[in-house]
Amino acid sequence: MGQPIIQTENLKAYYITQAYGVERTVQAVDDISISINAGEVYGIAGESGCGKSTLLKVLLGSYEPPLTVVDGSVTYHLDDQTIDAVNLTPEEKRSLRWKDISYIPQGSMHVLNPVRKIRDTFHDFISAHRNVTRKESMKMTSSYLRDLGLPDKVMGSYPHQLSGGMRQRVTIALATILWPKLIFADEPTTALDVIVQRGVIQMLKEVQQREGSTLILITHDIGVHANLADRIAVLYAGKLVEEAPTRTIINEPKHPYTKFLIESLPSLDGREERSSIPGRPPALDHPPSGCRFHERCPLAKDICLTIDPEMISVGPNHRTACHVVAEELSHEPAI
Amino acid sequence: MTLLRQYILPRIVQWFVVIFVGISVTFLIPRLSPVNPVDQAMGRLTSFQTMDPEATLQMRETLLDLYGLDGSIIDQYLNFWGRLIQGDLGPSFQSFPTPVTEIIGAGIWWTIGLLGTAILISWVLGVVLGSLAGYFPQMWWSKFLERVVITVYPVPYYILAFVLLMLLTYYWPVFPLVGGSRGDPSFTWEFISSVLYFGFLPALSLVIGGTAFRFIMAKALASTEITSDYVQYAELAAVPKRKILFFYIIRNTMLPQVTDLALSLGTIFEGALITEVVFGYPGVGYTLYNAINSGDYNIIMGITLLSIVGIATASLLVDLIYPLLDPRVRLR
Incomplete structure (x- = not known):
């Protein structure tokens, strides 16, 4: 870090x-x-x-x-x-x-080629970046899948034979196989x-x-x-x-x-109805002009309608862009 | 085992049923027609000479027997199957008494050779070029190819064939005008090269038309394929383009493409009527054309039967190949 x-x-x-x-x-x-x-x-x-x-x-x-x-x-x-x-x-x-740099996509349901076995897809992705033989890439794949707790038979399956959760896990493995x-x-x-x-x-x-x-x-x-x-x-x-x-x-x-x-x-203990954001x-x-949230904001003031709020620091590693917060902060007595 | 019982067997049974029904209908249709082939034949025979009534009657009986038209329709039907199973399709009327099987046999290999090669070549060309053009729609060669195809595709086949024929046999005579080969069939280079030489022009005309059609189809299939999540993801992961083209795009369009290929191959037995007539090629299409002109029912029947068997077999093969092409079919 x-x-x-x-x-x-x-x-x-x-x-x-x-x-x-x-x-x-x-x-x-x-x-x-x-x-x-x-x-x-x-x-x-x-x-x-x-x-x-x-x-x-x-x-x-x-x-x-x-x-x-x-x-x-x-x-x-x-x-x-x-x-x-x-x-x-x-x-x-x-x-x-x-x-x-790698990417785990949204909706991993369809990112695996339906007519290709999982192990072939892994080989395609690995060999695109590493100079490996098929045997080596198979070894990498099976040891990585085992480390992640995925069953070995996944390798020889087609995507449609796997459940949604399994497919997502296979996709995560596929995205991260090269560390x-x-x-x-x-x-x-x-x-x-x-x-x-x-x-x-x-x-x-x-x-x-x-x-x-x-x-x-x-x-x-x-x-x-x-x-x-x-x-x-x-x-x-x-x-x-x-x-x-x-x-x-x-x-x-x-x-x-x-x-x-x-x-x-x-x-966990709350039984009351959850409120949703209006609008x-x-x-x-x-x-919208000014702060983009002003139309839905219950605290909106005149300044929010016209001026885009700046990012301000409100604590260690904590920043926000809001006129209302900025104003409160300026009224607080300086310590 | 379940695959065999649930998937393969029903399709083989279906194949038998289709052929049985098809052949039965082919048997029935001419018999429901008001035109009596015996009267027609009698008319042909007696138009040039007069015969005495005795001989006419005898002739009529001989012809009825020959055409398989004696007895009730049930008898005829049973006899028909009996002869068919022995491979007897009767004699040709036009070149009596040569058996129909022999006449069709003489043409069928030319047709299979010509159409088979042309269909295979145009299929591979169309699928590969079309998919390439669909995968790289922004490239200049992709746009160029598409323009060419769109120009060629709407040209009627007979015009294309005649243009090729005139250009390459008359104005610039590099190819022969008629025929299928030189010399007797044999396994010599001389004969084989002459077959290729004589077949080139008709094959070219078929390949041009066939490729254009398959190019358009492959391009359309590929352009939906490239928007799929798995192609986009492989692109993002920088999987080599060649791999994406063959294993991600083309491989996923194989289901419709192979169906098209098999059904096209199934229609081979009807021959390519226009091609064979225009280029004077000695295939079954030409035989069929002559048979229709001269009312040679047995030959028409024979070729119809062949094409029923051909198309039924092609769709059987397609069904049997599906599970190999798409693993998802195996589940059904």
């Missing part, structure tokens, strides 16, 4: 489309600066359509038009090298992927039932801790974040609204949106 492994600065990534001469811009990632340390589990939370997956695509360097990085930078710090992730050549991508330093996981537990979810979370933890890899975890499920993440960033409508260590964000959320998000979680997230082709 300590050294940053990936950093973004004022990152803006928009979907720019043009249909019949009408240009449409969707500001899916707007002015996001984050710094993720090596060996840390960094959670990115937020509801659907808030730009989580877009941010991940840009971080991963895997995006194509209409998604365009308009401004800002993404930098990897790997083996004392500084790599600009926005302008990667195909060769650079090939050499980075899987060996250094990448940086692992991105996009909704790894969505679409799995709770029991299977626990197994998958356990496995992600194991994989991450084994070599001290960095795991960037994207999910809307705060429960999963609480289980895994060291730090959590909350996105709303393409903006970073709050970032803090997991314990802090769950115990003392500052931003009204984060408060809603945490309050909507069921607690729905804004469309990002015409985002």
Whole structure:
């Protein structure tokens, strides 16, 4: 822990489309600066359509038009090298992927080739990056699967012969077989039932801790974040609204949106009805002026309607972007 | 074992049923038609000369026997199967008394050779080029190929065939106008090379049309395939493009493609009528054409039977190959 492994600065990534001469811009990632340390589990939370997956695509360097990085930078710090992730050549991508940077996709149900046995898919992925014979890659695969507690017969199966949870575990193994330093996981537990979810979370933890890899975890499920993440960033409508260590964000959320998000979680002893956040997230082709959350915010003031709040520090490693919080802070007596 | 009992056996039974029904219908249809082949034949024979009534009657009986038209329809049907099982399809009327089997046998190998080769070549070309074009839709050669195909595809086959024929046998005479080979069939280079030489032009005309069709189909299949999660994921992991093309894209489009291939191969036995007529190729298509012109029912029947068996066998093979192509079929 300590050294940053990936950093973004004022990152803006928009979907720019043009249909019949009408240009449409969707500001899916707007002015996001984050710094993720090596060996840390960094959670990115937020509801659907808030730009989580877009941010991940840009971080991963895997995006194509209409998604365009308009401004800002993404930098990897790997083996004392500084790599600009926005302008990667195909060769650079090939050499980075899987060996250094890997990806566990959303909806792993269909990422395994249905007409190929699991062991052949592993061989395809391994031999793309390592100069190995089939025998060697088979040995790597079977010992890795055994370490992760997956049965040996998985190797000779076709994807449709495996359960959803098993397929997800196989995909995690496939993504991490070459021990990448940086692992991105996009909704790894969505679409799995709770029991299977626990197994998958356990496995992600194991994989991450084994070599001290960095795991960037994207999910809307705060429960999963609480289980895994060291730090959590909350996105709303393409903006970073709050970032803090997991314990802090769950115990003392500052931003009204984060408060809603945490309050909507069921607690063990709570029997009362959970409240939901009023309204729905804004469309990002015409985002609201000022603070993007003001339309749904019960504390909104005049200033929130016009001025975009700045990121302010509210504690150790804790920052948020909210006028209301900023005002409270300025009224507090200085100690 | 369950695969054999639940999957293979029912399909073999189905194959027998299809052939049985098909052949029975082929037997019935001409008999339901108001045209009596015996009267027609009598008309042909007596149009040039007069015969005495005694001889006419005798002739009618001989013809009835020969055509298998004596007795009740049930008797005829049983006799028909009896002869069929012995491989007897009766004599040709036109070139009496040569057996139909011999006439079809003379043409069928030419047709199988020509169409089989042309279908295989155009299938492989179409699938590989079409999938390539679908995988790299932005490349200049992909766009170029697609333009060419879209231009060639709508040209009616007979026009394409005639254009090739005129260009390459008349204006620039590099290929022969008619025929299938030079010399007697034998295993010599001279004979084999002449077969290739004579077959080149008709095969080329078939390959052009067939490739265009399969290119369009393969491109469409590949362009849905490249949006699938497993192709995108393999792309992201930088799996080599060649591997993705063959094992991720083409491999997943094999189900419809192999169906198309097998059914095309099944239609071989009908011959390629236009090709064989235009290029004067001695296959069954040409035989069928002559038979229809001269009302040679036995030959028409024979070729129809062959194509029923051909198509039924092709779809049987497709069904038997499916589980090898797609592991998911084995579950059903």
